[in-house]
Amino acid sequence: MKGERILVxxxxxxxxxxxxxxxxxxxxxxxxxxxxxxxxxxxGRPVPEDWRxxxxxxxxxxxxxxxxxxxxxxxxxxxxxxxxxxxHVPRVTRLWRVAVRALRQRCGERSTLPSRVQGSVGRFGTFxxxxxxxxxxxxxxxxxxxxxxxxxxxxxxxxxxxxLTGGRAARRFLRDVEVAGxxxxx
Numbered sequence: 001m002k003g004e005r006i007l008v009x010x011x012x013x014x015x016x017x018x019x020x021x022x023x024x025x026x027x028x029x030x031x032x033x034x035x036x037x038x039x040x041x042x043x044g045r046p047v048p049e050d051w052r053x054x055x056x057x058x059x060x061x062x063x064x065x066x067x068x069x070x071x072x073x074x075x076x077x078x079x080x081x082x083x084x085x086x087x088h089v090p091r092v093t094r095l096w097r098v099a100v101r102a103l104r105q106r107c108g109e110r111s112t113l114p115s116r117v118q119g120s121v122g123r124f125g126t127f128x129x130x131x132x133x134x135x136x137x138x139x140x141x142x143x144x145x146x147x148x149x150x151x152x153x154x155x156x157x158x159x160x161x162x163x164l165t166g167g168r169a170a171r172r173f174l175r176d177v178e179v180a181g182x183x184x185x186x
Contacts, residue, residue, distance in 0.1 A: 003082025003160065004029060004063040009074075009148065010087030011140035012133070013094030013101075019087060019170050020067035026177045027065070032058055034068025052076065071148050078151055083160045086152070087170060094137050 006029065008020045017033065024031035037054055038046060046054070055073040058066065059080035066077055078084065136144070152161050164170045 005059070005080055005082045006065045007077050007081045007084040008065060008067045008087065009069055009084060011089075011094050011144070012137050013097035014087040014089050015097070015167070015170060016067045016087055019085075019174070020065055022174050023085075023177065024065050026174060029063050029065045030061075031065045031067065034066060034070050034073075038068075038070060048072070069144060069148070071144060071151075074148060074151050078155045078159055081155075081159050083162065084152060084155075085162045085164060085173070088141075088163065088165045089167070091138055091141075094140070095134065098134070098137055 006023070008016050008023070010016050020031055020033070023029070034055075037058070038051065040046060051070075052073055055070075055076050058064065059077055152159075155161075162173065164173055
């Protein structure tokens, strides 16, 4: 694997966070979850200009893995990235994972929530089960990815785009990444 600026993209429930954590452990690259930067206390949203400035400051760093979609800042991230990894799993799998995550949150697990909202009350535990969110998960390939694809294609000459379909492909990719960087030699 080449590069020290890696994007991990995919639908909610596709495994971005778990994959990113494992990739960071194998490469020693600093990991940044966009959900942790974006969501404010009580599920507050940032001012769009402030959000873009925060993402720009992040991508200006020399080494990183950035996990998350937020297509309104994808242009900034792609301009600085060496590689974009797009995770794809079937819709039913994504919905199942989102439902399990929401159930765990309902039962008090806070670790799967963005860091700034882990102590929030109110919408806590119900966020991922809102019908609008479930609809986003179900239609992601035909809505969000349709918007992201032209951006990925446009950067194809400068950004290596890896499409990993299913858990086996993701595990194979991670297996082939040598600890602390570089492809594993046979």
